[in-house]
Amino acid sequence: MLVSFQNIALLALATGAAVVNGQSGSGKTTRYWDCCKGSCGWSGKAQVSQPIKSCDKSDNPLADMAASNACESGGSAYMCTNQSPWAVNDSLAYGFAAVKLAGGTESSWCCACYKLTFTSGAVKGQQMIVQATNTGGDLGNNHFDLAMPGGGVGIYNACTNQWGAPANGWGAQYGGISSRSECDSFPEKLKAGCQWRFDWFKGADNPDVSFEKVTCPKALTDKTGCVRDGETPT
Numbered sequence: 001m002l003v004s005f006q007n008i009a010l011l012a013l014a015t016g017a018a019v020v021n022g023q024s025g026s027g028k029t030t031r032y033w034d035c036c037k038g039s040c041g042w043s044g045k046a047q048v049s050q051p052i053k054s055c056d057k058s059d060n061p062l063a064d065m066a067a068s069n070a071c072e073s074g075g076s077a078y079m080c081t082n083q084s085p086w087a088v089n090d091s092l093a094y095g096f097a098a099v100k101l102a103g104g105t106e107s108s109w110c111c112a113c114y115k116l117t118f119t120s121g122a123v124k125g126q127q128m129i130v131q132a133t134n135t136g137g138d139l140g141n142n143h144f145d146l147a148m149p150g151g152g153v154g155i156y157n158a159c160t161n162q163w164g165a166p167a168n169g170w171g172a173q174y175g176g177i178s179s180r181s182e183c184d185s186f187p188e189k190l191k192a193g194c195q196w197r198f199d200w201f202k203g204a205d206n207p208d209v210s211f212e213k214v215t216c217p218k219a220l221t222d223k224t225g226c227v228r229d230g231e232t233p234t
């Protein structure tokens with residue numbers, strides 16, 4: 001009796017460990033675009049080929065990975081506009097996200113890719129593969145904050161400095177703009193990603209997801225330049 005209880009406890013522990021590793025499960029999403037340097041843009045966050053690319057104020061990739069974040073006073077490194085989402089086809093999109101997984105740290109998720117299957121809202125059943133480029137102090141566990149221009153700046157804002165966006169960013173600080181036509185006034189390089197939200201993403205409002213870690217598509221790592229050690233993007 002005691003022995004079988006122990007076995008059950010061990011099994012529960014082993015099952016729990018897989019969840020704690022945070023590589024699959026169910027989670028939530030939000031959206032943002034703050035124009036800041038992503039946290040996976042710093043050396044030493046994870047074992048990777050190189051940190052994700054950041055860009056200068058004019059959207060040119062920076063060679064200096066140590067350039068300070070434009071969301072801090074005097075910083076010169078911004079999020080590159082090509083870290084915007086796009087539709088592969090009607091059922092699949094690619095993009096980038098700030099991530100926080102239960103029981104993990106940035107070393108386990110920076111530059112990893114996750115296949116999200118939306119489980120609620122207008123996009124239910126559609127899938128999106130995101131590469132983790134960032135995290136956030138205000139994220140909960142198993143939380144994917146999807147990067148989409150016009151999604152709201154959140155806590156930090158370099159968009160006013162970089163693009164002349166309104167003081168609290170485009171639209172509401174949390175949630176951003178509310179109609180596709182507002183994308184018309186965006187910088188040219190952010191328009192397509194802004195419109196994606198109202199086209200492929202159907203204006204969904206923070207849909208839930210199930211997620212699993214997948215090998216990164218090369219189309220994503222080609223944009224960030226960041227590949228986790230031991231992984232070969234496909």
Ligand SMILES: *[C@@H]1O[C@H](CO)[C@@H](O)[C@H](O)[C@H]1NC(C)=O
Nearest residue numbers: 087088089090091092093217
């Ligand atoms: C969308 O693209 C993916 C990846 O190329 C493919 O596996 C899937 O079958 C496509 N879906 C549709 C509906 O075309």
